[in-house]
Amino acid sequence: MDRLPLNSLRAFEAAARHLSLTRAAEELHLTHGAISHQVRALEALMGTALFLRRGRGVVLSEAGQHLAGTLTAAFGQIDQAMQSVRRQAAGSLTVSVLTSFAARWLVPRLERFHEAHPEIVLNLQTSRQLADLRRDGIDLAVRAGRGAYPGLDTRFLMSEDLYLVASPRLAGGLPKTLDDLRRYTLLRDSFDDWEMWCKAAGVDIKTLKFGTAIQDSAVLLDLVAGGGAIALARSVLAASDLATGRLVRLFDVQVPRVFSYWTVTLPERRDEPAISRFRAWLEAEAAAFEATALV
Known part of the structure; x- marks a missing residue:
C-alpha cells in the first residue's frame, strides 16, 4: 500500500464511532452517499467487510472493530499533537x-x-x-x-499552616488570652478548619461566636483587616498582609492544614x-x- 487512503479511513472511523453513516456525514460535513462510498472503497481495498447489517442498523465486523479502535487512538494522537504544536507556536x-x-x-x-x-x-x-x-x-x-x-x-x-489573625485596630482591642476569644465575632471560610485549630489550642468550639461564613478566603481577610472580626487564616494567603502590618497574628497556636x-x-x-x-x-x-x- 503506497499511500494511506486518509479520506476513507477518516470516514470509516467516524461511522464506526457513531455506528451510523448519517451521523458520520454530519460530523464530517459530507453527504450520506459520500461516507458510504468511502467506506465501500476502504472495504474493497482491505478485501473484507468492515460493517455488517443488523436490521435497520449496522454493527462492526471483527475486522472493523480491530481497525476502528486503532484509528480512533491514532486520530486522537494526531489531534493532540497538532494542538500542542499550535499552542507552542502561539x-x-x-x-x-x-x-x-x-x-x-x-x-x-x-x-x-x-x-x-x-x-x-x-x-x-x-x-x-x-x-x-x-x-x-x-x-x-x-x-x-x-x-x-x-x-x-x-x-x-x-x-500551608493555619493561625488566627486580626487587624491591629481590632474593635475592642486585641485578645490577650484564648479565653478572650469568646468576646469576639469569628469568621469562617468555605474550608472551615476551626475544629482542628480549636482541638490544638484546647478551646471548646461550642463556646465561640461565629459570624457570617465567607466563601472566598481573600474576601475574608479583607473583612478581618477592616477591624470587625477575627479569623483563622491560611499562611499562604495571609503572608503579604502580615508583612505589611495590615494583619497581625494572635497567639502561638499554629496547625498544619490538611490540604x-x-x-x-x-x-x-x-x-x-x-x-x-x-x-x-x-x-x-x-x-x-x-x-x-x-x-
Missing part, C-alpha cells in the same frame, strides 16, 4: 487557579515570571470551580487538596516547554516562600 499558556490564591499569592509574583519568560503569554483563569483540563482547554492548574487527582500528572507545590497546593496537567503534556517552564518557576517561587516563612 507561545501562550492557560492556567487555572483559585481566585483567592491568585489574588493573595500568585499575581503579586507574576512580574518575575514575565521578566524571565517574555516569550510566554500567560492567560490566567480564576475560579472557585474545579476546571476540567481537557474539556476547558486548560494547560495547567493549581489545586488545593490532598493530591489525589486520577488521570492527571500531579506535583506537590507547597503546604496542600499541587500543580496538575495532562500526562501527555507535562513535558511541553511552556508548561515545564511555568511549573518550574512556580516551584522555585514556592520554595523561596516557604524558606522565608521558616525564618
Whole structure:
C-alpha cells in the first residue's frame, strides 16, 4: 500500500464511532452517499467487510472493530499533537487557579515570571470551580487538596499552616488570652478548619461566636483587616498582609492544614516547554516562600 487512503479511513472511523453513516456525514460535513462510498472503497481495498447489517442498523465486523479502535487512538494522537504544536507556536499558556490564591499569592509574583519568560503569554483563569483540563482547554492548574487527582500528572507545590489573625485596630482591642476569644465575632471560610485549630489550642468550639461564613478566603481577610472580626487564616494567603502590618497574628497556636497546593496537567503534556517552564518557576517561587516563612 503506497499511500494511506486518509479520506476513507477518516470516514470509516467516524461511522464506526457513531455506528451510523448519517451521523458520520454530519460530523464530517459530507453527504450520506459520500461516507458510504468511502467506506465501500476502504472495504474493497482491505478485501473484507468492515460493517455488517443488523436490521435497520449496522454493527462492526471483527475486522472493523480491530481497525476502528486503532484509528480512533491514532486520530486522537494526531489531534493532540497538532494542538500542542499550535499552542507552542502561539507561545501562550492557560492556567487555572483559585481566585483567592491568585489574588493573595500568585499575581503579586507574576512580574518575575514575565521578566524571565517574555516569550510566554500567560492567560490566567480564576475560579472557585474545579476546571476540567481537557474539556476547558486548560494547560495547567493549581489545586488545593490532598493530591489525589486520577488521570492527571500531579506535583506537590507547597503546604500551608493555619493561625488566627486580626487587624491591629481590632474593635475592642486585641485578645490577650484564648479565653478572650469568646468576646469576639469569628469568621469562617468555605474550608472551615476551626475544629482542628480549636482541638490544638484546647478551646471548646461550642463556646465561640461565629459570624457570617465567607466563601472566598481573600474576601475574608479583607473583612478581618477592616477591624470587625477575627479569623483563622491560611499562611499562604495571609503572608503579604502580615508583612505589611495590615494583619497581625494572635497567639502561638499554629496547625498544619490538611490540604496542600499541587500543580496538575495532562500526562501527555507535562513535558511541553511552556508548561515545564511555568511549573518550574512556580516551584522555585514556592520554595523561596516557604524558606522565608521558616525564618
